[in-house]
Amino acid sequence: MSTTANALGAGPKMIVRRPILVLAGLLSTVSAMVMGSMLAIWLDFRSNAPLRESTDGTKMLRDWLPENIKIPEVATNTMMMTFVITCVMAQWAIYSSRRNDSKHTSLALGVVLLTEIALINAQLAVYTQMGIGVRDGSYMTMFYAVTATMLAMIVVCTGFTLLALFRSIGGRSGDKDLVIAHAVYCYAISAIFSMLWLVVYVQK
Amino acid sequence: MTAVEVGSSATSSGVQSATKSNFLATVAAYLMTNDHRRLGRMLISISAIFALATAVEGALLAAERISTSSALLGSDIIVQLFSAFRFDLIYAVTAPLMLGLAVAVVPMQIGARSLAFARAALLGFYLWFFGVVLVGTAYLNNGGPGGGDAEMVDLYFGGLGLVVAGLLLISASVATTVLTSRRAGMTLIEAPIFSWSALVTSISMLVTLPVAVGALIFVAVDHSYERSTFGASDGVNAWLGWAFGAPQVFLVAIPTLGVLAQIVATMTKGKQPLRGGLLIGVGLMSTAMLASVTQTSHTVTFSGGLGEIAKSLVPYLLFNDLSILGVLIVLGLCLLAMKNERAKLDAAFVPAFLGVGMVLTGMIGSAVQKITNLNLANTVFEEGVLVYVTYGVLLSSIGAVSYFGPRIWGRQMPSTPVIGLGLLGFLATVLASLPFFIAGFADQPAATVTDFKYSGPAWLWNSLVTVGHLLMTLVVLLFIGLAMKSFRKGELNTATSADLFESVKG
Numbered sequence: 001m002s003t004t005a006n007a008l009g010a011g012p013k014m015i016v017r018r019p020i021l022v023l024a025g026l027l028s029t030v031s032a033m034v035m036g037s038m039l040a041i042w043l044d045f046r047s048n049a050p051l052r053e054s055t056d057g058t059k060m061l062r063d064w065l066p067e068n069i070k071i072p073e074v075a076t077n078t079m080m081m082t083f084v085i086t087c088v089m090a091q092w093a094i095y096s097s098r099r100n101d102s103k104h105t106s107l108a109l110g111v112v113l114l115t116e117i118a119l120i121n122a123q124l125a126v127y128t129q130m131g132i133g134v135r136d137g138s139y140m141t142m143f144y145a146v147t148a149t150m151l152a153m154i155v156v157c158t159g160f161t162l163l164a165l166f167r168s169i170g171g172r173s174g175d176k177d178l179v180i181a182h183a184v185y186c187y188a189i190s191a192i193f194s195m196l197w198l199v200v201y202v203q204k
Numbered sequence: 205m206t207a208v209e210v211g212s213s214a215t216s217s218g219v220q221s222a223t224k225s226n227f228l229a230t231v232a233a234y235l236m237t238n239d240h241r242r243l244g245r246m247l248i249s250i251s252a253i254f255a256l257a258t259a260v261e262g263a264l265l266a267a268e269r270i271s272t273s274s275a276l277l278g279s280d281i282i283v284q285l286f287s288a289f290r291f292d293l294i295y296a297v298t299a300p301l302m303l304g305l306a307v308a309v310v311p312m313q314i315g316a317r318s319l320a321f322a323r324a325a326l327l328g329f330y331l332w333f334f335g336v337v338l339v340g341t342a343y344l345n346n347g348g349p350g351g352g353d354a355e356m357v358d359l360y361f362g363g364l365g366l367v368v369a370g371l372l373l374i375s376a377s378v379a380t381t382v383l384t385s386r387r388a389g390m391t392l393i394e395a396p397i398f399s400w401s402a403l404v405t406s407i408s409m410l411v412t413l414p415v416a417v418g419a420l421i422f423v424a425v426d427h428s429y430e431r432s433t434f435g436a437s438d439g440v441n442a443w444l445g446w447a448f449g450a451p452q453v454f455l456v457a458i459p460t461l462g463v464l465a466q467i468v469a470t471m472t473k474g475k476q477p478l479r480g481g482l483l484i485g486v487g488l489m490s491t492a493m494l495a496s497v498t499q500t501s502h503t504v505t506f507s508g509g510l511g512e513i514a515k516s517l518v519p520y521l522l523f524n525d526l527s528i529l530g531v532l533i534v535l536g537l538c539l540l541a542m543k544n545e546r547a548k549l550d551a552a553f554v555p556a557f558l559g560v561g562m563v564l565t566g567m568i569g570s571a572v573q574k575i576t577n578l579n580l581a582n583t584v585f586e587e588g589v590l591v592y593v594t595y596g597v598l599l600s601s602i603g604a605v606s607y608f609g610p611r612i613w614g615r616q617m618p619s620t621p622v623i624g625l626g627l628l629g630f631l632a633t634v635l636a637s638l639p640f641f642i643a644g645f646a647d648q649p650a651a652t653v654t655d656f657k658y659s660g661p662a663w664l665w666n667s668l669v670t671v672g673h674l675l676m677t678l679v680v681l682l683f684i685g686l687a688m689k690s691f692r693k694g695e696l697n698t699a700t701s702a703d704l705f706e707s708v709k710g
Contacts, residue, residue: 017384019320026376030414033497037418041443045433134425138433145425149418 024181028188031153035192038146039199045142065204066139072129076201079122083190086115090183093164097179102168105179109165112186116158123151143200150196157189238322241612244308247329247374248605251301254336255598255680258292261285262591262636263673268653269666275654283350286651287441288343290448293594294456295367296336299409301601302459303371306378306402308612313396315387320380328373331366338363349440354427357437361424368413368420375413379406393483397469401462401486408455412496416447446499449586450570451492453593454527457563458489460600461534464556467607471553472544482537488530495523505576524571531564551619555626556603562596562633569641578645585644588637595633595676602629602683613691616698621686629679635672639665 049064089111096104126147134144164182167175234242265285268276277285311319319325338359342348347356382395382403395403423443426434435442446452465482495502504520506513538557541547569589573580580586602625606617640648646660656662 017386019380019384022380022383023321023376026379026410030372030376030410033411033414034418034421037415038421041419041422135429138430141426141430141433142422145422148425149421 018177020177020181021184024184028185031156031188032192034149035146035153035196038149039195042142042146042199045138064139066137069130069132069139071201071204072126073201075122075126075129076197079119079126080194080197082115082119082122083193086112086119086186087183087190089115090186093168093179094176094183097168097176100174102171106165106168109161109168109179109182112182113158113161113165116154116161119154120151120158123147123154146196146200150193153189153192157185160185236326238318238326240311240319240322240325241308243319243322243326243329244304244306244612247300247304247307248601250333251297251304252680252684254292254296255301256677256684258289258297259673259677259680261289261292263670263677265289265653266636266666266669266673269648270663270670272654272656272662280346280352282653283651284343284346284348287348287350287448288340290590291339291343291348291364293590294448294453295371298453298594298597299371299456300332300374302402302405302456302597303374303378303409305463305601305604305608306398306406306459307374309608310378310381310399310402311385312611313399314382314385314390316381316385318385319377320385321377325374325377328370328377330370331373332370335363335366335368335370339367347437349437351437354437357427358424360437360440361420361427364420365417365424368417371409372413375406375409378402379410382406393480396466397479397482397486398459398462398466400483401459401465404486404490405455405458408458408490408493408496412452412455412493413447415497415499416444419443446496450566450589450593451495451523451527453590454489454492454563454567454570455496457593457597457600458486459604460556460560460563460597461486461489461531463600463604463607464538464553464560465534467550467553467556467603468538468541468547471550472541472547478537478540481533485530485533485537488533489527491522491526491530501574503574503576507577520574524574528564528567528571531560531567535560535564550607551617551622551626552603552607554603554623555599555629556607558626558630558633559596559598559600559603562599562630563593564596566590566592566596566637573644579647580644582650583644584640584648584650586650588640588644591637591640592633595629595636598676598680599626599629599633602626602679605683605687609687609691610697614697615691615694616696617686617690617694621682625679625683625686628682629676632672632675632679635668636676637669637672639668639672 046062046064049062051060052063053059054061055067089108093105093108093112096102096108127144132140132143134141160182164175164178167178172178234246237243237246264277265282268282275282307319307325311317339348340363342351342356342360342363345356345359346353347358347360349360351357351360382399383392386392386395423434423439426432426439427436465486500523502516502519502523504513504516566589569585569592572578573585573589602622606622610616643658643660643662643665646658646662646665648658648662648665649656
């Protein structure tokens with residue numbers, strides 16, 4: 001009796017839809033909407049700020065950024081550059097992970113972690129150099145609210161990096177989706193920071 | 205004899221201990237569950253309890269307005285109560301109720317073993333629950349919007365943040381489940397219509413609620429430190445008011461369309477005609493999302509030249525009436541499906557159909573309110589809109605629980621009481637909202653219990669609204685009792701999957 005005649009047909013092809021990637025996408029959307037909302041309110045306040053004469057009396061300026069406040073542009077521009085490095089390192093982690101190279105995956109994630117710590121440090125340095133208090137006025141209150149929210153997002157990203165790093169060091173080299181999801185969130189955070197950098201630190 | 209008594213006592217004590225242990229084990233299993241049905245049950249049950257409290261709030265507010273000369277409650281409490289009523293209707297009752305149904309039903313419908321990121325959803329449940337408790341505590345201690353106790357206002361902001369974070373986590377879990385955990389071979393377009401509507405709602409919540417979070421952060425920081433830029437505690441209504449009314453509430457109501465279409469599709473035991481149209485109808489309702497995110501109220505004024513009218517009419521139609529078109533498409537297709545000769549009326553259809561009808565009435569009311577010539581802004585008309593939609597969602601939930609309940613709890617609900625409660629709920633909804641539509645045209649101001657006078661019988665409209673809210677309290681109470689009895693001792697579920705879930709390929 002032939003056994004092949006009774007063999008079951010192949011079942012439907014399994015579809016792997018990568019839930020962690022979808023979750024990272026949703027988390028990125030939520031983060032972007034939070035910051036988008038805050039920057040929209042920021043722009044609204046800035047465009048509605050009263051007009052005042054410039055010190056030389058030649059033109060009218062929006063009375064938005066107090067004259068005594070100097071934004072440390074070196075630190076903020078360095079933050080922007082650091083985000084670029086973070087993205088490159090996150091992509092390196094994906095590249096290594098796809099080749100089952102756990103050493104380089106861990107190394108790349110370690111560098112991402114370092115850059116994130118550097119970002120947190122840079123943001124704290126910006127606060128110190130500016131030397132303003134959160135109660136000092138509208139601009140200051142809003143500045144702290146918007147930048148502290150960004151800082152919180154960076155901290156969440158750092159937690160994500162730590163998770164990916166621990167799993168990579170622990171030998172879960174097949175966990176490619178987590179590394180990719182981590183990179184997706186890093187890219188999203190970088191894009192969000194670039195919006196903030198342009199509106200708050202460049203255009204002021 | 206003594207030995208028997210000791211033995212009996214020991215046995216009884218042993219049974220008691222075992223019962224106590226079983227009870228504690230059940231409680232612990234619920235508290236730490238990652239089973240989607242248990243989590244869904246918790247969300248639905250606690251939302252139903254909050255619905256009771258909310259209907260009582262509505263009754264108190266309406267009763268306070270029967271006579272403008274006498275006051276039952278203090279003026280501080282009234283301010284807080286108006287705000288609490290709006291918060292509770294959306295964030296303590298309807299949003300978690302609809303998400304709870306989605307959590308319980310969606311994985312079963314799409315053939316998933318479990319909810320994606322079930323522990324995150326459980327965390328979301330806890331955040332939402334404790335957030336509502338904190339917000340309630342703040343309201344009770346004069347800490348809501350416009351509240352006088354600064355510490356309690358801070359507590360309110362914290363609680364509101366937790367509520368939103370919780371709902372976001374649950375929404376993310378539901379959306380990820382529909383997008384990634386469908387059984388092999390099921391494409392997204394083939395997903396059951398309720399799952400589809402749950403996906404649309406979840407994504408809408410994930411897009412709109414973070415906008416509220418952004419504003420909340422500013423208002424909370426301002427309240428904690430500066431108290432001038434965003435108006436301290438009064439700033440909540442100015443910056444976050446949009447999140448406590450239409451069109452945000454329409455997003456929460458989207459699954460009511462899914463519930464109705466799902467019931468009709470299985471009642472006819474066949475393929476839903478023009479299923480693509482149904483999906484478009486559900487999707488169209490999410491255009492309310494645009495209005496929520498942009499926080500823009502597009503009004504129309506029928507005066508001046510044709511060009512001027514057209515200029516305001518186009519955005520008005522897009523933002524206010526496209527959603528209505530979506531509901532009409534779904535209702536029309538459901539009625540079309542009912543023409544099928546094999547159609548057999550299901551008890552759940554009655555509350556589900558009436559619920560969608562109430563949601564539609566609320567949406568039409570919201571669109572009418574935006575016609576500036578009618579001068580309905582800042583009148584109780586707005587409250588009527590909110591109550592129509594949220595009580596419509598409650599009615600639809602009654603239909604959904606009696607329809608999906610056998611699959612969630614394993615036992616069936618009797619048909620006649622469900623139909624009776626559906627009709628009673630319909631009456632309660634109409635009484636609680638229609639008089640405010642009329643009073644709105646008579647210029648009864650919103651959020652005020654004193655100092656208003658108009659030519660109509662104000663006492664009558666406010667008395668009817670009080671009766672409506674009390675009737676809804678009774679309906680919810682009776683339904684909770686009926687559900688508890690049915691799901692404990694009712695007939696065992698004999699329905700098959702085909703009876704409960706539409707067959708897409710019919």
